[in-house]
Amino acid sequence: MISSPETLHLVDGFVPGEDDLAAKSRELILALLRHTESPFSRSQFTPGHITCTAVVLSPDYRRVLLMFHRRHERWLLPGGHVEEDDVTLAAAARREAHEETGVLLEPSTMARLVGMDVHAIPARKREPFHLHHDLIFALAAQSDRFEVTDEAPRVAWCRPSEFDHFEVPHSIARSVHRAQQIFGAANQLNLPIR
Numbered sequence: 001m002i003s004s005p006e007t008l009h010l011v012d013g014f015v016p017g018e019d020d021l022a023a024k025s026r027e028l029i030l031a032l033l034r035h036t037e038s039p040f041s042r043s044q045f046t047p048g049h050i051t052c053t054a055v056v057l058s059p060d061y062r063r064v065l066l067m068f069h070r071r072h073e074r075w076l077l078p079g080g081h082v083e084e085d086d087v088t089l090a091a092a093a094r095r096e097a098h099e100e101t102g103v104l105l106e107p108s109t110m111a112r113l114v115g116m117d118v119h120a121i122p123a124r125k126r127e128p129f130h131l132h133h134d135l136i137f138a139l140a141a142q143s144d145r146f147e148v149t150d151e152a153p154r155v156a157w158c159r160p161s162e163f164d165h166f167e168v169p170h171s172i173a174r175s176v177h178r179a180q181q182i183f184g185a186a187n188q189l190n191l192p193i194r
Contacts, residue, residue, distance in 0.1 A: 002040055002082060002089060007050070008033045010089070011135070014113055019174050025116040029133045039133070040082040048118075048131030052089050053079030054097035055114055055138045055172075055179040056105065063159050064176045065141065066166055067101055067152035075166040077175075078103075078152065079134065093137040101155050102147030111137040112182050115175030136172075138179030 011029050016022035029050070038044045055077060056065040066075045078100040079093060086092040090111035097103055115136035123129045146155045158166055160180075163173050 004033050022116050025118040028118045032133050042081040045128050045130040051132040051134045052093040053077045053134050053136045054093040055175050056097050057140050061183045063157040066158045068154035090137050100151045104142040106140040109140045111139050114138045114178040117171040136175045
């Protein structure tokens with residue numbers, strides 16, 4: 001089971017550099033973890049809850065997997081809510097990526113926290129307006145294979161040079177850049193990404 005102290009340590013250790021949005025999101029996520037009882041519960045709406053997203057890099061680390069999110073009607077990274085049987089937050093991101101896009105992920109690649117983004121979710125049905133305190137993890141795909149699903153009716157591999165065409169938000173672009181730096185550096189040195 002995922003614990004708040006473990007997550008607090010993970011978030012506290014994230015260095016956003018000059019990324020002001022990630023720095024602000026980091027502070028909001030730390031406050032959520034320190035001051036709420038159920039930060040991983042999708043039914044905690046005030047001030048919101050933790051979600052996990054995956055930057056899935058292609059096997060050559062040059063492209064990222066995007067999905068056209070049916071509900072939000074825009075291109076985003078795969079991700080979603082933490083489930084009770086998720087062992088780690090990285091496992092939640094890994095599960096969501098596979099469920100939403102069918103992508104097969106490198107089992108030996110350790111997920112790395114590469115971004116944070118607190119964003120608003122509009123009210124719908126029985127859910128009021130709330131915030132997703134999103135932790136963004138980098139993962140590597142085994143192949144270029146993916147599937148479309150109900151949640152993601154369109155899926156595509158995208159190069160950073162194509163981000164404007166897909167209208168990729170800046171928070172995603174910065175997380176992809178950090179992921180490519182981490183995986184690319186290890187690849188150039190011929191190191192395993194663990």
